[in-house]
Amino acid sequence: MLRALDIRDMLIIDRLELTFQPGLNALTGETGAGKSILLDSLGFVLGWRGRAELVRQGAAQGEVVAEFELPEDHPAHAILAEAGLPGGEELILRRVNTAEGRKTAWVNDRRCSGEVLRALSETLIELHGQHDDRGLLNPRGHRAMLDDYAGSADHLVSVRAAWTGMSRARKALAETEAALEAVRSEEEFLRHAVSELDQLDPQSGEDADLDARRRMMQGAERIRDDVARAFALLGNDGAEGAMVDAVRWLEGVSDNAGGQLEGPVAALGRAMIELGEAQDGVDACLQALDFNPSELEAAEERLFAIRALARKHDIAADDLGAFADTLRDRLNRLEAGDADLADKRAAVEAAQAAYDTAAAHLSAARKAAAGQLDAAVMAELAPLKMERAVFQTEITPADPGPEGIDAVAFTVATNPGAPSGPLNKIASGGELSRFLLALKVCLSGDDSARTMIFDEIDRGVGGATADAVGRRLASLAQGGQVLVVTHSPQVAARAAHHWRVQKHVTNGQTLSTVIPLAEPDRVDEIARMVAGDTITEEARAAARALLQA
Structure with missing residues (x-):
């Protein structure tokens, strides 16, 4: 207020x-x-x-x-x-x-x-x-006014929710169609790339392992002789035999040495254990260096194939496996695309049907309310000396939207048989005022705000x-x-x-x-409105009568 x-x-x-x-x-x-x-x-x-x-x-x-x-x-x-x-x-x-x-x-x-x-x-x-273009004369607000009059809030909520659902379903369908179209355009590439990757089946870390093994095999021939000589020097004809002889000799005289040889004999025992571990390690190296020359060729071929494929797809060699999974997923989506597309189309059809139903219910409520509003306005026009005028709420098809499928306009014809049209185009100044008042009386709900x-x-x-x-x-x-x-x-x-x-x-x-x-001044003002500048007692009497009516 x-x-x-x-x-x-x-x-x-x-x-x-x-x-x-x-x-x-x-x-x-x-x-x-x-x-x-x-x-x-x-x-x-x-x-x-x-x-x-x-x-x-x-x-x-x-x-x-x-x-x-x-x-x-x-x-x-x-x-x-x-x-x-x-x-x-x-x-x-x-x-x-x-x-x-x-x-x-x-x-x-x-x-x-x-x-x-x-x-x-x-x-x-x-x-x-x-000259009001903000309220009842603005056709853009007529639909909302009719909805308020009809109490269509629940119908509007349903239509807006259905419109949102339909918009989302259509968007999902469009995105699926676009994605499938993009995948179809690269189907040949995907099938070839997946086949190539599946055939090679590169594993994470394999590039580094192959490179290390290749380097070892390349240097194996150069170092194997030295490793073999070292292994021979550690064996019975070398260090091991000499240490065994030394321990046998020392143990034979240890009892006559007054305990001074016990430490050296124990140290030699420990040394022989360490020597055994060294022999095992060197022997394992010899076994690893003992390879078939075709193994080197196979390792190099696979290493070069992995690196060539990584360069082809411009990714790291260790990422080839994950990349293959990505391509395979895209290919699977293509193969499952028709079924997915059918589901999306069905969802759009269901959403469209839900919207059509909700919009039809709202439209029916509007049409029923329009008839009631027309009758109510016509009843208000009679006391306003416009009983020959015709008020009509026109509901015409409109592009579907969140507010439904109807366009609403309040129209009038000032005389029976005369063409109807917008309020502000057909009615004269006085007629328009009375139309607006009648309409407002009928449309007014809780306007206290x-x-x-x-x-x-x-x-x-x-x-x-x-x-x-x-x-x-x-x-x-x-x-x-x-x-x-x-x-x-x-x-x-x-x-x-x-x-x-x-x-x-x-x-x-x-x-x-x-x-x-105040009351006396009010009587004079209304009397002035009745009689003009010269206020008479008759005018004052008429003013009092109006105030008491």
């Missing part, structure tokens, strides 16, 4: 502070008094695009502050949280416009962008008037029709807040709160001000 509006140095307003109340608030005054300036100023602080030059002549800058009361569940809280702005029960918007045209905005004393202001305004204010503003929506009507307009505005204001800029005494009389907008000249400057009206 809009609680207060503070305007400084905007157009012909120097300083104006207004405090608004719940219910129906009427703003009246002579033409040109400045009623539209209030709306321009409110639109400015809400970030709406309007007049380019708003600063009062001679002032350095203009400023507007709007204060709103936010219930706990108000949708503005989510916008504030997303923008990282402070929230609470009170929302204060402030916007400054310098004489040079530079605009700056604050939300709860925190700088913000015009985009944030406009997002907040969608949850705070709902404007209706003959937003302040509704009707800008001269009663233009061109009077008498009983104006009274019907006033009654409907008062009905809309119950439990919420409605501001109406009006020239109709019947409408003003229905207001719970009344302000008069008037101009005055001070020091050669024309300024506009707004005065809250």
Whole structure:
């Protein structure tokens, strides 16, 4: 709810502070008094695009502050949280416009962008008037309005979920088709490469093992003779025989040496053990060096084949096995591709069927609600002296999307048999105002979160029709807040709160001000609206009658 509006140095307003109340608030005054300036100023602080030059002549800058009361569940809280702005029960918007045209905005004393202001305004204010392109006259919002009227929230959730599922299924199918197409283009290469790799079957670490064995076999002939000679010197004819003889001689005389030979004999025993280990090692080396020359040739051929294949695929030799697995997996996917593709296509068909079903249910709900809405609007038009007009909610096929398969537009025909068309194209000013009011009355649900503003929506009507307009505005204001800029005494009389907008000249400057009206002043203002500049007792009596009706 809009609680207060503070305007400084905007157009012909120097300083104006207004405090608004719940219910129906009427703003009246002579033409040109400045009623539209209030709306321009409110639109400015809400970030709406309007007049380019708003600063009062001679002032350095203009400023507007709007204060709103936010219930706990108000949708503005989510916008504030997303923008990282402070929230609470009170929302204060402030916007400054310098004489040079530079605009700056604050939300709860925190700088913000015009985009944030406009997002907040969608949850705070709902404007209706003959030149309104933001609300009921905007065809882009008609489908959402019909859905709200129909209570189609569950259907919309189902359609959006089905659309998401169908989009994902289609994406998965497209990716599978693209992947298979890419694999098919290299099928010949894959089959040849996998066959070549399978035939060679390279193992991790095999390159290093083959290289080491090759080097050993290449040097074997050169070192084998020396190793054999060394092995002979370690055997019975060499070191081993000499050590055995030495131990036998020493043990034969050890008893007569007074124990001095026990240590040397023990050391020789240990040496013979070490000598045996050396002989075993050298013998093993001799066995390894004893190879068939064809083994060297085979090792070199396999080593060169592995390295050639690694160069061919530009990878390390040790990675050939893993690379073969990768190619084999791609080939397997190709061979299993038809079955996978069939599964993906079946998934798309199932998702399409689910979407079609959900969209059909939503469309049926819309069509049923459209008939109910048309009847409700027609019932509202009769008291507004438009019983011959025809209102129709047109539902036509649209491209499928997350909101379903329907396009929705509110159309009117002002007379039976006349062609129907968009509200703002067919109806005249007065007719349009009444159409908008009737439609709003029928579409209004829980509008207490937003302040509704009707800008001269009663233009061109009077008498009983104006009274019907006033009654409907008062009905809309119950439990919420409605501001109406009006020239109709019947409408003003229905207001719970009344302000008069008037101009005055001070020091050669024309300024506009707004005065809250108590009951006696209100009688005079409504009497002025009835009779004109000259207020008669008959006009006052008529004003009192309107206020008491």
